[in-house]
Amino acid sequence: MSRYSLTTRVATREDAPVLAELWSDAVRRADRSEQSADLELVVKGAAASPEQRVVVVEYDGQLAGAVYLRVTTLSPLNLEPCVQAIHPRVFDQFRRHGVGHTLMEAATSFAEENGILHVVTAVPHSSRDANRFMARLGLAPVVMYRIAPTTLLRSRVSPQRSALGADNGRTKVLAARRSLRRARAERLATLPEV
Template sequence: MSRSLVSLRCALPSDAPQLAVLWSDVIRRVEHDEQVADLVSVIESAAISDTERLVVAEYDGELAGAVYLRITPLSPINLEPTVQAISPHVLPQYRRKGVGRSLMDAAVSYAEENGVGHLATAAASASRDANRFMARLALGPQAVFRVATTHAVRSKLTAQRPALQRTSGRQLTHVLAARRSLRRAQSTSS
């Protein structure tokens, strides 16, 4: 019987620089030092929380992946408790070595420890391998989570309004006042 080279543990503040590299595509886009400081804060918060855990996977003693676990309602309007496995990531050189499976096993164990009956996670829509992996673990799509900048959404909403509504409120008020004055003038001259 061979022993697994994958081991799991709770994250330590000293893991923050490596986690910043691992999660570079999902964390705040600022200088590396600020990302590390953010992650130290996240690690420290998870360490003292009863409803959060940040799990690191090591492969043969090297950090290979991580997942952030959080017990939360399924949604603000569906209060069913759920363990969210947030950003389960594995470094490319450690993929297909059981690291991802170990991270998801940690999520299931965390749910079982806390009597939570549901597990939720997300994978990048463009990551075919990650989505197939999640599907093989019985995780089906529940919703599509879309993200854009506030400015981009405001621009699109404004562009889709009828032309009369796109004018500023003040311009519209002046146009309506001018029309009312014209109607009054026409009705008194008739």
């Protein structure tokens, strides 16, 4: 049985079409050529910054996985520096061959190069395998990152004014009916019996 080699390198703009396929669920919804153009810009921007890096792992010469690395802070409120390993992904046919481990090793090396004590990552909450893998590497869950379309959130945090007005009017009508019923009941109670 022959052993295939894993090679780690910095991504180039020529990798963009394959990265668009790998990260298809993470990039904006558009056709593949637009996604590739977006990723060319991402790779170009990362190459120009010492605080960013797009790393790919090749398995026997084929691009098998990638991760976007970025130096930032733990949060906008906690200014302790960290390396974010954003969307570490491995193509299905290359899973269980050490590619994911190699991507996270690259993230660790990037953190060490920059003198940073923490590495954080985010994986889809629905990916049981990815979450187990990260747990085995010692990455603990800290927060759950949630997302919603702005229009949906607006409809939930503040009811629409037209619905509020209609509801308010309905409430007034019901209150008036109740008052009329009470008044009728009181009049009937005070009438002498015949």
